[in-house]
Amino acid sequence: MPLKEGDSVPSVTFKCRVRDESIGGENPFTWKDVKTEDLCKGKRVVIFALPGAFTPTCSSTHLPGYEKHYEAIKAAGVDDIYCLSVNDAFVMRQWGLKQGCEEESKDASNPLNPGNFKKVKLLPDGACLFTRGMGMSCTWDSERGFGERSWRYSMVVKDMKIEKIFIEGGAIVQNSGPDPFEVSDADTMLKYLTTK
Template sequence: MLSNREGKRVPDVTFHTRVNNNWVDVTTDDLFKGKTVVLFSLPGAFTPTCSSTHLPRYNELAPVLKANGVDNIICLSVNDPFVMGAWAEDLHAENIYMLPDGNGEFTDGMEMLVDKHELGFGKRSWRYSMLVKDGVIDKMFIEPNKPGDPFEVSDADTMLNYINPQAKCPHRITMISKPGCSHCTRAKKALNDRGMKFETIELGTHGISFSSLNALSGRGTTPQVFVDGELIGTADELEAWLATQA
C-alpha cells in the first residue's frame, strides 16, 4: 500500500484502449521501453482537483518537459477509455497520453490501489507521479497518506524541478476580452505571433461581467491581460511588455 518503487520496473500490464473508435491493446513495453516517460496518476476523470489543476498544469508544461528529455507524458486513472477520452477532449489535453487502467491492474501492481467506497468510487488510484526511464522507475512523488485527497508533491512543477531545476516555465497568460473587440484581436495576434499560449475569458460567459472586469483590473476596457497573476493591461501595454521579453 502506497509503496515507493524507485529502482524497480513498472508492472507488466496490457491496457485496453480506444483509438479512432477501435479497441487497441497497449502493453507496458509499448509505453515505456527505450523511453523516458513522466506518468502521473490520479483518483478520477472530471473530479475537481484533477480537472482544475493536476492535468491542466502537466498539459501546460508538457513542451518544457519534452525539451528536457521527456519523450511522453501519461495521465493514468482507474477509469474506462471512453471516460478518459471525453475528459481529454473537454480539457483540450492535446499534450497528454490518456491511459485508462480500467481494471486497476497497473495501479494494483504499483501498490497504489486504494478503497474509496465511502465516496462511491470503489477502487481507485492514489495520487502520485513518477519518472520512468526504459521501464525502470527513477523517481516517485507520492502524496502523503492522510485523509482526503492531498495534492502536495505530484504536480507538474515539482516533477519539472526534479528533472531540471533551471528549466524556464512558460508564462501563464489570461486575457479578458469581449466579442467584436478589435483591440482584443490585436492582443491575441501579438501573443500568437510570439508563439505564447494564453487563455481567453469573454465577458458575458461563465458569469463574467464588466463588474467582474473592473473588480479584477480596476478598469472597464478590453482587453485586460494578466501575466503570471499580474495585470499587464491593454493591447498597447501588452505590446510594450512583449517588447521587453527576450
C-alpha cells in the same frame, strides 16, 4: 506496499480506444491493446496518476498543469507524458475533450499511441491492473463512493524502471478524507527534471 525507485513498473495491457478512419461514421474508433513495454521500454517517460477523470483537483489543476508544461517537460529529457486513472477508455476520452486537450486526427501514424491526444496521453487503467501492480490501489467507498481507484502520485520511468516517484502524503491512505496534492504536480516534476 507501493513500488519504489529502482523497481520495474508493472507489465500490463491497457485496453485503449483509438481512431480508425477506415470505420467511418460518427464513431470511427476501435480497440487497441497497448502494453506497458510499448510506452516505457527504451524510453524516459513521466506518468502521473490520479483518483478520477472529471473530479475537481484532477480537472482544475493536475491534468491542466501537465498540459501547460508539456513542452518544457519534454525538453528536460522526457519522451512522453501519460496521465493514468482507474477509468475506462470512453470516460478518459470524454474527459480529455472536456479539458480542451487537442485530439489526434489520426492514430495510424503513431502505432503506440494509447489515446487520441497530441500532448498528454490519457491511459485508461479500467481494470486497475497497473495501479494494483504499483501498490497504489486505494478504496474510497464510504468517503466518496468511488470504489477502487489510484492514489495520487507521479513518477519518472526510464526503460521500465522507476527513476523517481512522488507519492502524495508520503503513503497511501484508504478511504481518505483529504485528497492531498502537493508533490505530484507538474511544477514539482519539472523542477526535479531540470535540477537533477
